[in-house]
Amino acid sequence: MKRILTIIFFLVTACCAISQDEVPIYFIEVGSTGCYFFSPTEEVEFEMSYSQDSAMVWTGSTSYDIYGYEIICVQFVESMYLGEEDLVLILESYMDYLQTAFEITSAFGYGHGHTSESNSGAQGVTDFWEDAAGDNWTVKGWIDNEYLAVMIVWGAEAPPSNLTSFYLDGFMFP
Secondary structure, eight states: OHHHHHHHHHHHHHHHHHGGGTOOOEEEEOTTSSOEEEESOSOOEEEEEEOTTOOEEEEEEEEETTEEEEEEEEEOSSOOOOOHHHHHHHHHHHHHHHHHHTTEEEEOOOEEEEOOSSOTTOEEEEEEEEETTOOEEEEEEEEOSSEEEEEEEEESSOOOHHHHHHHHHOOBOO
16 A cells, blocks of 8 residues: 555656656566666666676666666665665765766765655665766665665756656655
């Protein structure tokens, strides 16, 4: 029942927040993880790989208008049973790794204290990056004891705040 209410909440929020722009919203499952997210397109290309510790890593991407939308979702091999501060440190370390992998040249700095509608125990961290080509990246990471997800919107111009916020906040844990 809570999952249904969360989905209804997100759909109502989406209609109110982006109805002026007439952007379609699609509810997409991340592989076989049981995690979902809202996307501006239904054509999200996913690849699944394994990390060095055998965790499943799902990466998905799509584009809408002049922006790229990326999702990275890691399903840990075992539940970690860590406190909030430790979870945030793991998420920040992963986001630091992504900055290197994506050749990010500058970062605003991590913003903390974000909470998830679908999981009260989850922690969220935001940041704003710029890469060597001058593209702007808006990033939000989510973590709980079983999953880590990073939602990314990037493009040459700063993306529209209403769709970006909806996308970054639209990740749902199982």
